[in-house]
């Protein structure tokens with residue numbers, strides 16, 4: 254593959270934490286970003302879609318900067334790039350938009366130079382940028398990820414999502430920066446709260462591995478981040494308390510929020526009722542929102558092989574689902 258011919262990648266959104274697994278658990282979701290990257294005479298950007306407005310179109314662009322980290326790590330020089338991007342992942346809503354951009358940029362840049370870096374290296378680089386492995390791990394590897402980060406290296410296990418597992422996400426029409434949602438957290442938690450979370454995160458991981466959807470309700474509970482983020486997301490306490498009465502298997506803040514995610518059994522006829530409940534609860538708080546039924550996806554970031562067949566935008570038109 255020549256440098257000027259370029260590469261295209263598709264990278265999934267993700268939800269982090271799944272309740273108790275703060276900075277540890279992540280799951281890839283069926284909402285995507287696409288990046289095309291080519292070596293070029295002059296750096297240029299083509300950013301398409303509502304979610305791209307306001308992003309830099311010079312060498313301070315995150316995609317460009319992350320790509321340069323890959324080239325540096327691989328000992329290659331590709332100083333100028335033509336980058337096209339389209340995303341259906343809403344920004345700063347807790348669905349891993351920045352993680353998907355980082356992972357997409359890493360995978361595209363690595364693909365552009367013949368994939369010299371292994372996925373484990375890309376995971377370490379992505380986690381170093383995000384500072385926690387949950388979203389980037391899910392976007393990179395797909396499925397459900399449980400991961401630990403020692404400050405230099407991330408170890409992980411990927412879990413195949415249970416076949417019947419689905420999700421409903423209710424996305425409020427306001428942004429919440431991850432930095433602000435992390436500033437709300439305490440520096441220390443009690444031993445009792447730590448044990449509360451360790452036990453539930455362990456049960457959640459084992460339940461998802463074993464396909465035990467019946468245990469999600471007991472496992473998907475948290476005391477170390479959600480209680481402190483309640484003031485930032487109107488309706489959150491009500492949804493955390495009541496969603497299981499409307500058909501959710503369990504419910505949590507998605508990542509740092511403000512999106513809330515309910516896990517559902519895809520065969521459950523109450524999914525419509527749950528969707529209406531989630532949106533009505535937000536509306537009662539004066540917040541307009543959108544609710545999507547998203548599925549866990551097994552595939553992480555993928556290099557697409559149709560770069561010669563159709564234009565970037567024609568490819569997007571053929572792929573967009575949301």
Ligand code: HSE
Pocket residue numbers: 269270275276277385387388431434435478508509
């Ligand atoms: N684990 C992170 C958090 C995800 O909850 O802050 C957000 O990026």
